[in-house]
Amino acid sequence: MNRRGFLAAGAASIGAALGVPLTGCASATRQTMPASDRLVHLSAVRRLAVELAEPVGGRCRYVADLGDRQVAQPIIVARRGDIFDAVIENALPQPTTVHFHGLTIPEAADGAGFDSIAPGDRKHVRFELLNRSGLYWFHPHPHGFTAEQAYSGLVGLLVVADDDDDALDVALRLAPTNRLALAIADARVAGGTLAPYAPTAEDCLHGWFGNRALVNGALDAQRSVAPGWVRLQLLNACNARGLLLAFRDGDSLAPFHLLGTDGGLLPTPRELDRVFFHTAERVDVAINVAGRRALVAVSLTFDPRHHDLGKAAAHHHPERERYAPLAPVAVCESGSGRSDSDSIPDGAEMQLFTLRIDGASTGAPPPLPVQLSTLADALAPPDAPVRRMRLDFDERVGFVIDQTPYRIDEIAFSVNRGTREVWEIKNSPISMPHPMHLHGFSFRVLRRQGTFGPARRLATESGGRLSTDLGVKDTVVIWPNETVWLATDFALPQDAAFHGRQRYMFHCHNLEHEDGMMMRNFAVV
Ligand code: C2O
Ligand code: CU
Ligand code: CU
8 A cells, every 4th residue: 555545544533543632742731642743654754853842851852854754753554665855963961862762773774872963963774674574662762861861751652554464443443532642650749840860879770760750751641542452562661660460440451352462463462451561561451441431550569579679889880971861860870879759669559541442332332252363373393403592680880681781883793684583581589670771673582490489470371481472572571580581583675775784773671771781792703
């Protein structure tokens, strides 16, 4: 289908993904924008500016220039095969990048940390969208500034459709209001305003936690939906917080169905009453709201398994010393202590958003389709080489991969294009959960071992896996003491126009850990 055909046909379903109130990143109000105001087609973007929206509070925003109009904090929609061809402009006082998280993409378009755009500079980026349908996203990745910039509002959603995605919405008879794409973050709110990013050294070790949920940039988010099926594509956009999502209806939890993960639809849906997803992970869920009046999406209490690690030296970032913070505050400095009253700890219950069910029921909704996609089971070839990595804590630097803090000019290892490897990633027993993320390629989870805590209780599938381990992934949480085996595949679609050596990153997506050196570069050759 061409772009115009897609925009017309997609108006009922994907268009609803824009029915999302996406307020300006500087405001803490409940302003709801009309659906068409935030929706931007990937191929229509001519220029994507990264700006400081509110210098005093350090809040930032993306502005998509479409030639005839500009859209702040856009939600980008696309279909497999679409082309992004735009200039990225850095109007921040710090280096930035635009990283397209989850996309199969050449190094030149990946926006990785070793490829930043200096303040005032621009960069031309072009790529073809090769991924399955699903919720992808874009965010900054400049080495040392990622956490601050993402927290300050630079998180964008990219909703990709394909034929399986269309068929699902038709089968669910989804009302236009009932498909939502939501980025869930947590912010520190003090005196009614969003506090700027000001972690202490302690926060830089465990992560920067907020006290209120921000959904697509807004506090106290509510959505009005029609009776029947609701499809929610949700991103955990927190810097460091895990989310154990459930839907409260009074005292009970409403059952829902997991439809998909980071890289698109599962083969078949799974019925659940809670689902865990850590930072950068996505879940696609369907919930039947017929006969209900309101549902409150919450993160339930869980044991976050943060061990007391004593003190790590505050990491000194040569880059950070050259540029001021976005707001006039100190970042990662010890001495200020941990201001616990300003944050809700990881694993504590937190209210996320509310769904109000309005309008008359039109009878029982259709059954969920039994088959959502033709995704095969996760398998690794019997002779696949095994690459082992260890996640550890080092008192001098903090959390590290294979005892090696990140170096921007180092290539930790190379893999041959087209090969399939098993990655065995082991987290140390005295640690905390690390959501590990691979750039440029997706992977499948083969098995987990040594799992304790909340993940253990959610392990309902073969090989100690969780239901979220059944889909295509680009980020996987690894709990303390746990070993996870991943099936990677460094093949590219036949026509992909990026051969030759390509560099990518593998890192922890707790953004304080990422800035704190828990990251490696690797090359595909
Ligand atoms: Cu979402 Cu390397 O990042
Ligand atoms: Cu990424
Ligand atoms: Cu980590």
